[in-house]
Amino acid sequence: MNGVHDMGGMHNMGPVLIEKDEPVFHAEWEARVYAMQRATSFHGKWNTDMSRFARERMPPVAYLAATYYERWLFGLQTLLVEQGLVAADELATGRATTKAGETALRASDVAARMRGRLSARVAADVPPKFKPGESVVARRINPVGHTRLPRYIRGRRGTIHIDHGVFTFPDTNAMSRDRKPQHCYNVRFTARELWGPEGTARDSVYLDLFDDYLDAA
């Protein structure tokens, strides 16, 4: 989706301000939203890519005005209703009409579950389309669904830097739970290729991109 979340290269966003001795959460509700998102994910009704896509669908004006955990709250409410864990009227009234019939994550299991490995790596024998050192061009595509190919990279030429191996493809995993396993590569783009003369000759940007985002250059 060509949304406002795709921020790379935008102007007029102001200075980067680092807060001294910043707390992990700035309010109790932020901590609760974070914990609820983590805890409910173990019901297995959605994957990481669906979670990201839910947050991206926040209306653009609200997205830009919102804090990070307000976006998480929006995403969590969206997923709960879309995936049928909570009914829309229950969310509106705050009152449960039925039990969900799920088992809640227990406190005693938290440490192990947070330490657990849910790698997006897939043990599938999929041949790579490219080798390190090869030149590629990022496809000029505009998916209306979820994608991890930022706009500032589309149509740009880069070089395969690392083949990370076979991973779940987020675009299809977010929309239809189709993991469509394929190689994910780290690809180097020079700052000049991305930004023209405003890029510094010596500098580069490295992104992790999938076979389905790339063509041979």
Added chain:
Amino acid sequence: MGHEHDEERVREHDKPISGPALRVKALESLLVEKGLVDPKALDAIIDLYETKVGPHNGARIVARAWTDPAYKRRLLTAATAAIDEVGFGGSEGEDMVVLENAPKVHNMVVCTLCSCYPWPVLGLPPVWYKSAAYRARAVFEPRAVLKELGLELGDDVEVRVWDSTAELRYLVLPERPAGTEGWTEEQLAGLVTRDAMVGVAKVPPPKALDR
């Protein structure tokens, strides 16, 4: 008509921003009633990320790499396993890559599309990392961002910006500061900062800390 309309608009405007605390409380009550969350589990998750998982973990990794060349080699070639050796791993750190800073190469990490961050070694991301300003500017004008944050790099230094667009998570191995010869791993870990491990700062030499 004007008055009513204004009041309505004020209420509408207040709704999304002013009441997250209330809305979150209501959502938690609902999820508890539905049997979807246990408040004690939420407390445990919060405690974990407020007290146990944080940049002090990453600092231990960096300090070990500074003092143990064999460990550093493992860290740079198979980061996830090397970090697991020290006892860290899990959500948002399943597939780690470590980037070594050097006098002529400076790495910095961003996520332009959301705010991907290596939780097991750095904890949850700070507000500046999640800000529109950092997400927009880090890939376009990294040197200007670094300068604003107090780090001016020479023209002879190559800047590499890593945009975390997939499930790989990046940790910067900063340069060991001068004046720390003979320091123990524990002493060194105390010097390493979160911002240096994201790549927007260098680890200050001990003198600078004393000042």
